[in-house]
Amino acid sequence: MATVSFYTLGCKVNQYETEAMLELFKNSGYDVVDFEEAADIYIINTCTVTNEADKKSRKIFSKAKKNNPAAIVAAVGCYAQASKEQLKENKNLDLIIGNNKKNQIVKILEDYIEEKNINTFVKDMQFENDFEDMEISFSEEKTRAHIKIQDGCNQFCSYCIIPITRGRVRSRKPELVLREIHQLVLNGYKEVVLTGIHMASYGVDLKDYRLIDLLEDINQIEGLARIRLGSLEPTLVNDDFAYRIGRLEKICPHFHLSLQSGCDETLKRMNRKYSTKEYSDAVKRLRNSFSNPSITTDIIVGFPGESEEEFNKTCSFANRIGFADIHIFKYSKRKGTRAAEMNNQVDDMIKNQRSKELSEVKLELYKNYLESFIGKTMEVLFEDTIVIKDNKEYIIGHTDNYLKICVMKKDKAVANKLFNVKITGISNEFLEGDICELT
Secondary structure, eight states: OOEEEEEEOSOHHHHHHHHHHHHHHHHTTOEEOOTTSOOSEEEEEEOOSSHHHHHHHHHHHHHHHHHOTTSEEEEEEHHHHHOHHHHTTOTTOSEEEOTTOGGGHHHHHHHHHHHOSOOEEOOOGGGOOSOOOOOOSOOSSSSEEEEEEEEOOOOOOTTOOHHHHHOSOEEOOHHHHHHHHHHHHHTTOOEEEEEESSGGGTTTTSSSOOHHHHHHHHTTOTTOOEEEEOEEOGGGOOHHHHHHHHTOTTBOSEEEEOOBOSOHHHHHHHTOSOOHHHHHHHHHHHHHHSSSOEEEEEEEESOTTOOHHHHHHHHHHHHHHTOSEEEEEEOOOOTTSGGGGOSSOOOHHHHHHHHHHHHHHHHHHHHHHHHTTTTOEEEEEEEEEEEEETTEEEEEEEETTOOEEEEEOOSSOOTTOEEEEEEEEEETTEEEEEEEEEO
């Protein structure tokens, strides 16, 4: 039996696609082993959103070849899509497989083993109209599973390479999404996380069916406890969306609304399609529909032309919104994007300093959000993760708004079960609490 190992870089979509590829190999009789082991085949699902992501991918190629010099090493995904000519020169790679080829990976690999005369499988995503159907029946996470519902992006933000590597918006057929979730629920999963490259665009290529329609259909699946959403655009959250989503009892009150900058001038240079007022209005609508929801976001510091004043506007805006968490990125120049050609590129030292300053804002906001739940009772879905504190075992779970919580391990099994927990305090990034009852 041949052995295969996987390594994933990048987003939740990549994580889903890796799990789907892993299942394809298992169903074809391969033995999946840990990446640290000497496998016959290594599949690296790459990311290219930043220069650092490219660098990490190259390090993993090298590590795989060191693990087993005789192994076949395959680069799959966005970096392979964007830089196939460069990767052809990489001595650690045997196969280069782009996007919308992952569902064919077993056949590609076996053909390569038999012939070894073609090693690059990359198609031009600019003209790709078909959604690459893949599915999973199990997930490495024991309590929640990620479901890819959409691919591609039509936005063309000035800093982003993704429309080139992923192509235009393609929506998965709703009946296939619902079928996959049904199967996962039968296999014991309580929570699904919907993911996509630009989820707000789901349905633009379907007839009279958008994301909110899909959510309403998923909400009716018996046995499913939670529906969690991946990253959304604030432009999606109009009055109708906020009203309809607020009526769905299985929706987790955890919304990752991509911001990128809290300054209107910077947003225009980024080619983002909203203003800070429109963003703020979207947050207000969600807070009117849900009680104290978790609003998280992404912010880029050091975008070309970002002045100290513009950066300060971003910090002030973050404080006004009161984010539960902020993912901070230092701007990374990507060849082929408009931002890479802009004047007034920001010095790396300034980017580092601004990242540090915004991190301080982030930590304070996160602490404030955690403190708002002390003394309250929250529903928690527990995992089988154990942490040791003060020589005692604690089990980890997540609230519906995706806050980590730890409780002292009891004799009874709690993994993959929902319990009400009384929040008693905070320890580092965790809430602490006591189990009250099974929900």
